[in-house]
Amino acid sequence: MSKPGEEIMEVVMTLIMYGGDARSSAMEAIAAARNNDFERAQKKLDGSVEAINKAHEIQTELLAKEADGQKVEVTLLLVHAGDHVMNAMTYHDLAEEITELYKRIN
Known part of the structure; x- marks a missing residue:
């Protein structure tokens, strides 16, 4: 059985990794x-x-848990992990655009 906070730390680290x-x-x-x-x-x-x-x-699993009435521990680390994901999405979108620009140039 995991200690309180261990589960959310695993989620945080996994989000940061992805x-x-x-x-x-x-x-x-x-x-x-x-x-x-x-x-x-x-x-x-x-x-x-x-x-x-x-x-x-x-993230969707966490949202579904909360919508189902289960308590989701929101920590500063979880918010930070969410920022990592959003930042990655921005990088991805820009990388797509930059790749297209390089294709046009070449």
């Missing part, structure tokens, strides 16, 4: 596009979306 993976993949997509490797850029963008979707599933 957010970091998504952001890194988006940055790698930009680097690949800069080098005219658009196939690799697309694979990295796809990886970014996959990580974002996994993070979103976790």
Whole structure:
């Protein structure tokens, strides 16, 4: 049985991990596009979306729990983890646009 707070810490760390993976993949997509490797850029963008979707599933589970009347412990760390995910989504969107720009330029 987990101690109080352990479950939310696992959620926090998982969200931060997926957010970091998504952001890194988006940055790698930009680097690949800069080098005219658009196939690799697309694979990295796809990886970014996959990580974002996994993070979103976790967030949706938390929302569903709360909507069902279960108490969800909202901590500053959880808010911080959510920021990581949102930041990753922004990086992904920009990486898509930058990749398209590199395609047009080249």
